[in-house]
Amino acid sequence: MRILGVGVATLDIISLVPEYPPEDAEIRAISRYRARGGNVGNSLILLRQLGHDCAWAGTHAEEADGRWLLAELTTAGIDTSPARGDDRGTTPTSQVWLSQARGSRTLVHFRDLPEYSAKDFGSLDLERWDWFHFEGRAPEETRLMLDHLLARRPGIGCSLEIEKPRSGIEDLFAGPSLLLFSRHYAQARGFREPRDFLLAMRQESSARWIICAWGDQGAWGMDAQDRLYASPAYPPATLVDSLGAGDVFNAGMIHGLSKGGHLGEVLRAACQLAGRKCGQLGFDHLAVGPESPEL
Numbered sequence: 001m002r003i004l005g006v007g008v009a010t011l012d013i014i015s016l017v018p019e020y021p022p023e024d025a026e027i028r029a030i031s032r033y034r035a036r037g038g039n040v041g042n043s044l045i046l047l048r049q050l051g052h053d054c055a056w057a058g059t060h061a062e063e064a065d066g067r068w069l070l071a072e073l074t075t076a077g078i079d080t081s082p083a084r085g086d087d088r089g090t091t092p093t094s095q096v097w098l099s100q101a102r103g104s105r106t107l108v109h110f111r112d113l114p115e116y117s118a119k120d121f122g123s124l125d126l127e128r129w130d131w132f133h134f135e136g137r138a139p140e141e142t143r144l145m146l147d148h149l150l151a152r153r154p155g156i157g158c159s160l161e162i163e164k165p166r167s168g169i170e171d172l173f174a175g176p177s178l179l180l181f182s183r184h185y186a187q188a189r190g191f192r193e194p195r196d197f198l199l200a201m202r203q204e205s206s207a208r209w210i211i212c213a214w215g216d217q218g219a220w221g222m223d224a225q226d227r228l229y230a231s232p233a234y235p236p237a238t239l240v241d242s243l244g245a246g247d248v249f250n251a252g253m254i255h256g257l258s259k260g261g262h263l264g265e266v267l268r269a270a271c272q273l274a275g276r277k278c279g280q281l282g283f284d285h286l287a288v289g290p291e292s293p294e295l
Contacts, residue, residue, distance in 0.1 A: 001131055002053045003044070003047055003131045004056075004057055004128070005135075006133070007039055007135025011068070011092070012037035012094045012096050013034050015095075016030045017029050018030065019099050019100065020106055038092065039247050043247045043250050045076050046247070046248050046251035046273070049287035050287045055129065056080050057121065058116045059084050061089055065093070066091045070083070083116075086114055089111075093110050095107070103239030103240050118148065121148065131159070132158045134146070136166070139172055150175050158175065159180060159253075160172055160179055162180065163182045164188075178253065178254065178257060179205060195220060195228060202226060209253075217232075217233060219231050221264075223263050231271045232271065235278065241282070248277040248283070
């Protein structure tokens with residue numbers, strides 16, 4: 001499967017600390033390193049591990065960190081030719097603190113780079129890809145991209161991640177075949193149970209699949225016949241690093257459903273993959289090895 005991801009790739013500067021510090025405290029980090037990150041960027045890394053040909057459409061800064069990020073994606077097997085360089089800002093950067101005590105992450109993101117535009121997307125040869133995955137950001141531009149795609153490739157596989165509440169984000173719910181919601185978004189809409197949230201979202205979208213990940217409680221999904229499925233979470237024996245677990249889950253859902261998998265089985269496998277991510281630092285070798293879920 002040839003997959004194009006549209007969204008953000010970031011430079012993550014990660015510090016492993018014994019525990020998250022209280023305000024106005026000073027602690028020593030155990031280790032510090034840089035890594036490629038960003039929701040779409042992370043999902044593409046996993047999809048590439050799962051055997052797909054992946055490409056990234058986003059903006060990168062025309063400076064040293066931007067060149068480093070492109071090189072990292074290229075080394076991981078991601079085609080960056082659809083991306084656009086821009087000299088009007090710096091590389092999007094996330095300062096991340098990983099708590100050794102809890103395996104949780106705290107993130108501060110800085111971005112001053114223009115978003116990938118509908119004009120940029122309109123210049124692409126859309127016949128090159130079999131599935132399109134969008135990050136739910138810049139709703140006005142993303143709506144134009146979706147309209148352009150669906151007019152030229154009706155019926156094409158298309159997924160949309162909705163992680164945060166944003167002004168106008170609901171305008172994107174029409175068109176994608178797969179909607180991937182976060183617990184954060186559902187709770188911001190006033191829902192406390194994933195089942196109730198999915199039933200409400202069915203009134204707002206005719207997507208073939210509507211999914212809501214619910215952290216340590218697993219994930220729920222609804223198919224086109226309004227059948228509900230659920231999977232428990234699969235936490236690791238030791239929680240090491242939860243950074244990017246949601247992006248890994250999304251990649252597992254795209255992979256399984258694009259191959260024609262049954263929704264209940266795909267939910268379970270994606271939750272297992274996200275759990276495996278939480279048990280290790282980084283994203284290397286998640287989709288290979290004896291403990292990999294059956295995707």
